[in-house]
Amino acid sequence: MQSGVFHTNYAKDMQLRPTWVMRARLVLLIAFLVIFPFVASVYWLNLANQIMLFSITAVGLNLLIGFTGQISIGHAAFVALGAYTAALLSTRLNIPFPLDVPFAMIVAGLVGLIFGLPSARLKGLYLAIATLAAQEIVLWFLKHLDLFVPNVGESISLVPTWAHEQFLSTRARADFNYYWVILFFLSLVVIFSVNLVRSRVGRAFVAVRDQDIAAQVIGVDVNRTKLIAFMVSSMIAGLSGALIAHYRGIVNWERFTVDTSVAVLSMLIIGGLGRVSGSIYGAIFVTVLPALLTQFGLLFRDILPDVNRIIPYVQQGAFGLAIIFFLIKEPEGIAKMWKDVKDYFRLWPFSY
Amino acid sequence: MENFIQLTISGIASGAILALVALGFVLIFKSSDVINFAQGEFLMVGGYMTYVMLAWVGLPWFIGVPIAILLSAAIGVAIEQGILRHMIGEPIISVIMVTVGVSILLRAILGLIFGNAPLAFPDFVPNYPVNVLGARVGVDKLLAILFSLLLFGALTIFFRRSSEGIAMRAVADDQQAAMSMGISIKKVWAVAWAIAGMTAAVGGTLLAAIIGGVGLDIAHIGLIVFPVVILGGLDSIPGAVVGGLVVGLLQSYAGGYLPPQLGLSEVAPFVVLVLILLVKPYGLFGTTRIERV
Numbered sequence: 001m002q003s004g005v006f007h008t009n010y011a012k013d014m015q016l017r018p019t020w021v022m023r024a025r026l027v028l029l030i031a032f033l034v035i036f037p038f039v040a041s042v043y044w045l046n047l048a049n050q051i052m053l054f055s056i057t058a059v060g061l062n063l064l065i066g067f068t069g070q071i072s073i074g075h076a077a078f079v080a081l082g083a084y085t086a087a088l089l090s091t092r093l094n095i096p097f098p099l100d101v102p103f104a105m106i107v108a109g110l111v112g113l114i115f116g117l118p119s120a121r122l123k124g125l126y127l128a129i130a131t132l133a134a135q136e137i138v139l140w141f142l143k144h145l146d147l148f149v150p151n152v153g154e155s156i157s158l159v160p161t162w163a164h165e166q167f168l169s170t171r172a173r174a175d176f177n178y179y180w181v182i183l184f185f186l187s188l189v190v191i192f193s194v195n196l197v198r199s200r201v202g203r204a205f206v207a208v209r210d211q212d213i214a215a216q217v218i219g220v221d222v223n224r225t226k227l228i229a230f231m232v233s234s235m236i237a238g239l240s241g242a243l244i245a246h247y248r249g250i251v252n253w254e255r256f257t258v259d260t261s262v263a264v265l266s267m268l269i270i271g272g273l274g275r276v277s278g279s280i281y282g283a284i285f286v287t288v289l290p291a292l293l294t295q296f297g298l299l300f301r302d303i304l305p306d307v308n309r310i311i312p313y314v315q316q317g318a319f320g321l322a323i324i325f326f327l328i329k330e331p332e333g334i335a336k337m338w339k340d341v342k343d344y345f346r347l348w349p350f351s352y
Numbered sequence: 353m354e355n356f357i358q359l360t361i362s363g364i365a366s367g368a369i370l371a372l373v374a375l376g377f378v379l380i381f382k383s384s385d386v387i388n389f390a391q392g393e394f395l396m397v398g399g400y401m402t403y404v405m406l407a408w409v410g411l412p413w414f415i416g417v418p419i420a421i422l423l424s425a426a427i428g429v430a431i432e433q434g435i436l437r438h439m440i441g442e443p444i445i446s447v448i449m450v451t452v453g454v455s456i457l458l459r460a461i462l463g464l465i466f467g468n469a470p471l472a473f474p475d476f477v478p479n480y481p482v483n484v485l486g487a488r489v490g491v492d493k494l495l496a497i498l499f500s501l502l503l504f505g506a507l508t509i510f511f512r513r514s515s516e517g518i519a520m521r522a523v524a525d526d527q528q529a530a531m532s533m534g535i536s537i538k539k540v541w542a543v544a545w546a547i548a549g550m551t552a553a554v555g556g557t558l559l560a561a562i563i564g565g566v567g568l569d570i571a572h573i574g575l576i577v578f579p580v581v582i583l584g585g586l587d588s589i590p591g592a593v594v595g596g597l598v599v600g601l602l603q604s605y606a607g608g609y610l611p612p613q614l615g616l617s618e619v620a621p622f623v624v625l626v627l628i629l630l631v632k633p634y635g636l637f638g639t640t641r642i643e644r645v
Contacts, residue, residue, distance in 0.1 A: 129582055132622075133626045140619035317464070320458075
C-alpha cells in the first residue's frame with residue numbers, strides 16, 4: 001500500500017506519471033487505442049472518431065472555462081470557422097489536407113482573440129452572454145457567406161483527401177484512416193494541454209480563475225492571460241473544425257449552432273471541469289449515451305411500433321437529465337468519480 | 353407610411369411579448385442571481401398548456417387560459433424547488449448549465465408528448481384586420497399589446513402594494529437585510545419562479561395565437577431575450593419593458609426595410625448586445641456594480 005509521496009529530486013517531482021501503476025495504465029490505454037480500430041465494427045469506429053473530434057474541442061474549451069474560468073457559450077462558432085476555413089482553402093485554393101489545418105487554426109484563433117477582447121471589461125455572466133452573441137454573429141456570417149465569397153451555397157462539399165482515397169474510399173476504410181489522423185491530433189492536443197497547464201502560462205490561467213486580483217498582485221498580466229486562453233482554446237476548436245470538415249466531407253452551418261456549443265459545455269460539466277482527462281470522459285459519455293439508448297430502444301421494436309419516433313426525444317431527455325444529475329450529485333464530474341474509485345482501491349482496506 | 357405603421361405595431365406586439373419573457377427572466381435574476389436559459393422553454397410550455405386546455409380538454413378560453421397560466425406557474429415553482437434549490441452557492445457555469453439541462457429536458461418531454469410538428473392553435477383570439485391610422489393591422493396584435501399592458505399593470509400593483517411584492521423588492525435590494533427583517537427568501541424565490549412561469553405562459557399563448565400554431569421552435573425566443581435584458585439592464589424591470597420594445601421594433605424594422613435575404617432581423621439584436629456590452633455593460637437601467645475585472 002502506498003503511504004505517501006517521497007520524491008528525492010525535482011525530475012521525479014515533475015513526472016506526470018510517478019508510479020508504476022499509472023505507467024501500466026498508460027501502456028494499457030495505448031495498447032487499447034492501437035488494437036481498437038482493427039477489431040471494432042464500422043459503427044463503433046465512426047463513434048470513436050466522433051468522440052475524439054469532440055474531445056479535441058472539449059479539451060480546448062476546458063483550458064478556457066475549467067482552467068481560466070472564462071465562460072464561453074459560443075465555442076461551436078470557432079469550430080465552424082475552422083471547418084469553413086479548411087473547406088474554402090481546400091476547395092478554392094487546392095491546399096492539400098494537413099496543410100490547411102494551421103490556417104484554420106489561425107483564423108479561428110484570431111476571431112477567438114477578437115471575441116475574447118470583451119473579457120477585459122466583462123466578467124462571469126456578462127462575458128457568457130457576450131460569447132453567446134458572438135456565436136450568433138459568426139453563425140449569421142457563415143449563413144450568408146455568399147455575400148462575401150462568390151458562389152458558396154448552403155453547404156460546401158470537400159474534395160476527398162488522401163485519407164479517403166488511399167483505399168479507394170469505401171466508408172469503412174475512410175473511418176479507419178481518419179481514426180489514426182484524428183488520434184494523432186488528439187494526442188498532440190492532450191500532450192500540449194497537460195503540459196501547458198503546468199507551465200508558467202497554465203499556472204497564470206489557474207491564478208486568474210481562482211482570484212484575479214491576487215493574480216494581478218503577484219505579477220500576472222490578467223488581460224493578457226485571458227486573451228491567451230481565448231486564443232489557444234479557439235485555435236484548438238479550429239483544429240477540430242478542420243478535421244470535422246475533412247472527415248465528414250461536407251460543411252454546413254447547421255452543425256455548429258448553440259446546441260453544439262451546449263453539447264461541448266455539457267461534456268466539460270459531466271466529465272469534470274479543470275481536468276484535461278475530464279473533457280475526454282465527458283466526450284465519451286455524451287457521445288456513447290445516445291448510441292446505447294438507440295441500441296436499447298431497438299430491442300423494443302416489436303413491442304412498440306413507433307420506437308423510432310420516440311428515441312430522439314428519449315436521447316434528448318437523458319442528455320438533459322444527465323447534465324442536471326451531474327451538477328447536483330457530482331459537480332466535479334466523472335473525473336472525480338474515477339478518482340474516488342482509484343482512491344478506494346489504493347487505500348483499501350484502511351479507507352480512513 | 354402604411355408599411356411603417358404595420359411594422360411598428362407588429363414590432364410593438366412582439367416587443368411586448370419579449371418584454372413579458374424578459375420580465376420573468378429579470379425577476380429570477382434579481383431575487384436569486386440565476387440566469388435562466390430555460391425561459392424560452394417556459395414560453396413553449398405555456399403555449400402547449402393553453403393548447404391542451406383548449407383543444408384537448410375543450411374548455412372555453414376564459415377558463416382554460418387561466419388554468420394553463422396557473423399550471424405553468426406551478427411548473428416554474430417545481431423546477432425551482434426540485435433543481436435550482438440545490439444549486440445555491442455553486443459557480444456561475446454550473447447554474448447556467450443546470451438551466452440549460454432543464455431546457456433540454458423540457459423540450460424532450462414536450463416533443464415526446466406532442467411530436468415535432470407544430471400544432472394548429474385554437475383560434476380563440478380574433479385575428480381579422482382593423483384599420484389603424486390608415487394601415488391594416490391584425491386585431492390579434494393589438495390584443496397582444498393590450499394583454500401585456502394589463503399584465504404589466506397588475507404586476508406593478510403587485511410590487512407596489514402587496515406584502516409579497518414588497519418582500520421581493522427588499523430581497524432584490526439587499527438579501528441579508530431582508531433576511532434579518534424576517535422575510536423568507538425561499539418563499540420569494542418560489543414567487544419569482546411562479547411569476548416567471550406565469551408571464552411566460554401569457555407570452556407563449558399570445559405568441560402561439562399570433563403565429564396560429566404552437567411548436568417546439570417557440571423556444572427560440574429564449575435566445576432573443578438576452579439582448580433584451582442586456583439592453584435594459586439585467587436587474588431592471590422597466591429595463592425589461594423598454595428593452596423588449598426596442599428589440600421588437602428593431603427586429604420588425606430590420607425585417608421590413610432591409611433586404612430580407614440578409615436575414616438581418618435575426619442578427620441585429622445580437623450586434624446591439626455586443627455594442628451595449630462594450631459601451632455600457634450594465635444596460636440602460638441596470639444597477640452599476642463597481643468591481644475590478
